[in-house]
């Protein structure tokens with residue numbers, strides 16, 4: 001087990017040795033802070049100096065000023081934001097094989113020189129301190145190595161099995177400028193090493209265990225001081241292509257994904273200036289994780305977004321029941337949306353008032369007038385009776401109306417395109433896969449062709465040049481008429497994704513568009529769920545609706561947006577240096593770079609997908625569109641998937657990731673759950689994914705999970721009595737609050753979410769009530785899982801969702817059963833019995 005391998009329990013040193021070691025680290029930390037202060041003063045001086053240059057008007061001086069301000073500002077920002085807990089690690093190393101040093105001043109060789117150890121005795125040749133940023137002293141020797149630098153890798157990678165040059169690894173715990181403690185792991189316990197002639201001591205019980213034992217808050221912490229070797233392999237994996245990471249609950253997948261983003265930026269900041277997108281399943285997980293990157297000094301280039309907020313202007317707030325999620329997430333929607341977008345054209349905009357006929361007004365060769373007649377097709381509110389049942393439709397939706405005929409007067413006569421002809425033109429324009437909104441010019445041209453042909457004018461001209469001239473005049477006369485433009489607007493309106501989604505709420509229309517794709521029941525379920533939206537498509541969206549909107553955006557084509565005006569730099573008019581990017585530009589003129597990234601970007605340099613097992617095919621398509629040129633890191637656990645058809649999702653995932661080569665990693669150690677909780681969860685894993693191996697828990701607390709029952713014994717199969725369930729839930733949550741210092745998560749079936757929030761609100765903010773799907777990725781000191789059977793029965797993936805719920809606790813777990821859980825005499829529900 002990686003963590004135990006790496007954690008040799010050192011001899012307990014006496015308190016005086018510990019104090020001496022803390023003092024020596026304090027001396028080093030003081031030096032580091034003195035140097036940091038010098039650097040901060042330097043940066044401030046540069047900023048001042050730059051401001052003075054701003055008053056000198058030559059373009060060269062201004063450009064130099066600008067670059068200087070930018071660099072000094074960025075440096076100052078990083079120094080200030082990294083100021084706390086700046087230093088956290090140290091390694092003591094043997095002499096390297098080749099004696100060469102890298103740019104950070106450290107020896108590059110990973111292997112010890114021959115003869116570095118003799119008779120199990122060795123001298124330490126190099127000591128490196130590891131911190132959040134690299135700092136060199138005035139002589140360019142490393143005071144601190146950036147955790148992402150190659151020289152820092154042995155701090156994370158060395159194990160007693162493969163120690164390389166590392167003799168001792170030390171984690172330094174500090175607060176602000178004060179060193180509080182040190183924890184050592186000896187990588188070569190058999191070697192007696194000396195540093196400056198004195199024997200190297202080992203202090204403490206291992207940093208990892210200390211980190212894991214701490215109480216949890218509502219936000220995730222970085223793990224920079226205790227990254228384990230198998231995690232480090234993922235974090236530092238080369239960025240090219242696709243890095244796939246699998247691992248059970250608590251193996252650090254999310255933590256690793258976040259640290260990898262910071263590592264990639266360190267490795268190649270220029271390349272990833274293109275932006276890194278981290279896709280998270282829920283806003284709760286975004287809120288839980290978004291503090292980690294700033295704590296690593298990185299945020300500007302990284303956007304963390306929930307699946308339900310990937311489309312600008314959309315924010316998922318509603319939940320679909322599992323049956324509806326299955327329809328909306330399925331790749332069948334791709335075809336259905338294409339049909340709906342094309343079908344929605346027929347509905348067109350509500351008719352404008354029919355224009356009056358104005359004969360022969362215009363002069364010129366082709367005198368014409370237009371008459372477009374709008375005829376409303378059968379009202380969709382006309383409830384048809386099918387199979388003896390009436391189909392319901394929305395009374396509030398306006399009846400669709402599309403122009404059924406186009407009539408123009410030209411060359412003194414009427415030319416008319418009837419409904420069939422217009423339909424044929426529309427079909428011809430729509431052939432192929434081009435976005436519907438972008439086909440309007442083509443449709444317009446086809447209409448003009450048809451009118452021209454019907455006018456018979458072409459026959460009057462034998463000279464092709466004259467014919468072309470006449471045609472040009474004909475086109476111009478028709479197209480400049482407001483009536484014609486109005487006809488076109490109504491007959492081929494610019495469709496919006498929301499408008500099409502709203503149109504799909506009409507069951508009769510949806511049934512037509514979904515022929516051979518959905519069955520009648522699915523049509524009814526889908527239409528009903530879309531009735532949450534008003535006729536413009538506004539209203540509460542679900543996370544699945546957002547992927548549909550994104551798909552529709554592609555099917556329809558992006559509406560043309562006016563180019564973004566460049567933010568004015570007050571210096572522009574003085575210098576004419578329009579091409580120079582300024583500090584204000586780069587910082588978004590007051591808005592943070594991160595805000596701008598989130599608003600504008602749809603294509604990223606690297607995409608990290610967390611909880612990838614949950615993405616539906618339609619969500620993979622949405623995420624794939626954001627990383628067409630990107631490299632990828634995809635982390636997930638099939639055993640935690642809440643999506644019912646993993647094969648269908650795998651096809652969509654392959655399409656999104658493309659043919660780029662893949663590199664796979666597996667994480668095997670569970671850092672979250674104590675062994676007692678992991679063992680219980682493993683029983684559900686065996687039911688949910690027979691044969692799948694659970695990760696190994698790294699620690700044990702001696703506290704077995706507790707089983708409690710709701711007092712509703714006579715309600716065997718049905719839902720428990722609400723009052724009894726509320727009472728038991730609150731009592732168990734209160735009990736857990738008394739047992740742990742940090743947070744308590746109460747997980748209930750999705751349809752009890754609102755209820756549970758009400759029940760638990762009086763207990764304060766250390767308690768969180770979560771629907772089963774919301775628990776994804778989160779963790780709490782203690783968890784209460786309410787009615788495992790209700791959670792498992794919620795959907796075809798219910799057992800996997802239950803597995804997620806049971807693996808959220810870092811210390812204690814209580815399972816509360818109701819009658820339908822069929823608990824035995826000890827309160828253990830049927831699903832969790834051996």
Ligand SMILES: Nc1ncnc2c1ncn2[C@@H]1O[C@H](COP(=O)(O)OP(=O)(O)OP(=O)(O)O)[C@@H](O)[C@H]1O
Nearest residue numbers: 223226227228249250251252253254255671672777
């Ligand atoms: N090397 C480490 N040092 C200290 N803590 C760690 C380490 N690795 C993971 N952890 C902690 O273990 C917990 C689980 O990590 P994380 O949430 O990243 O796991 P996960 O694999 O994403 O879990 P899940 O699949 O259940 O969402 C977190 O509290 C994390 O900080």
